[in-house]
Amino acid sequence: MNKGTEMPSVAMPADDKHSTSPVMLSCRGLTRVYREGPQDVTVLHDLALDVRAGERVAVVGSSGSGKTTLLNLLGGLDRPSAGEVHVAGQSLSELDEAAMGRFRNRHIGFVYQFHHLLAEFTALENAALPLIVRGHKRKPAMARAREILTRVGMAERSEHKPGELSGGERQRVAIARALITDPSVVLMDEPTGNLDQSTAASILALMDELARDSACAFVVVTHDPALAAHQDRILRLDDGRLTPSE
Template sequence: MQDVVQGARGEAPVMLSCEGLTKTYREGPQDLTVLHELDLGVRAGERVAVVGSSGSGKTTLLNLLGGLDRPSGGSVKVAGQCLAELGEAALGRFRNRHIGFVYQFHHLLAELTALENAALPLIIRGQKRHEAVARAAGILERVGMAARGDHKPGELSGGERQRVAIARALITDPSLVLMDEPTGNLDQHTAASILALMDELASSAACAFVVVTHDPALAAHQDRVLRLNEGRLQPE
């Protein structure tokens, strides 16, 4: 379990750290523990895949890592900040600054253009619109979407929408990027292009990546693969 805790990037700073992470739900008269005292450390520039069967708790884990849910026990630290110490408003601000999310189904706003979707986290933060849009234009160019910035999601292919979602996740220079089945809704060719993009981004980003997936090809592209089984993480 030591490599699960420590990561594999030498002296790079630890961007994500979990200790004793536990999640229990109440089901009628009984408690159901989904995650059992997980320990995990991921360093800057490192990509970790989490695999496991449906219902094993992968999405629950991702929600805890991103501060979208609170653990029943243990702690989650992102960039050295313990999420449990933050109230809801402060946690929302922290997520906006330090955590990027990429989902299987993109969650882009249909009424906004690709450029506006990518700029949204900065606009929510209160940055001036022209500054946010200029930053978004640069990020879209980085993910190969510069020519499609004025198109709305309905006018984009699945792979293009996913590239916009990745741009939106990266625009704040986050400490941690969480991906939930980012290629699960894409054809094989498009998924391969997203894998290549992730390789390129990871080589230059100073953040940690955690990718939840059922896709063996996507998992194989990460630096480490961990399996979530019966509420516990173990190296593949």
């Protein structure tokens, strides 16, 4: 399809329950092009999306459809070829790398399929790390980490290192780490993809509870139909374009 015949970008609307909540994450004209040899490959085409406070959006699609690329752009880990991403009203394109790092630490939480916890640190230390990186003193950072670990059901395991925890426990610590800064946006990349069915169900229940109590926006990339069904909206990413899932 040539440029003159492309469909205009349309922002995906919020679900009715959150339609009056403030927009925490938005993008317009979001495009990502990669160079492969002599050719340019467009992975994402002119995407538009709004996600409001307290809203949970699932993005589904086949492998290689660009879901992780989208998540990286929304989180400021990668720069778009064109278009804009705004988080909590801030245009990410206006931030240099140092400012982006500080902004991400304050406003964006990440949860990955593989938890990326530091093996030499306890669950408590891993959860506290974003606050320590920000420059908080260790004692209040640890107190906040203990509070958030209690919230995700990990109080009794807080002094254990990742190698002493189950997969579900490690993922709960990763969720605590993502939430400890009271972020504007939480981005999740296959958060239940490495868990057995029972453990994944417990993480789903935890996510439901956290979403009810939080004003942040959640975007979850997943292949898991059960996880997608737990969100307020499901969007499909195909051929680099977002559409509501039927």
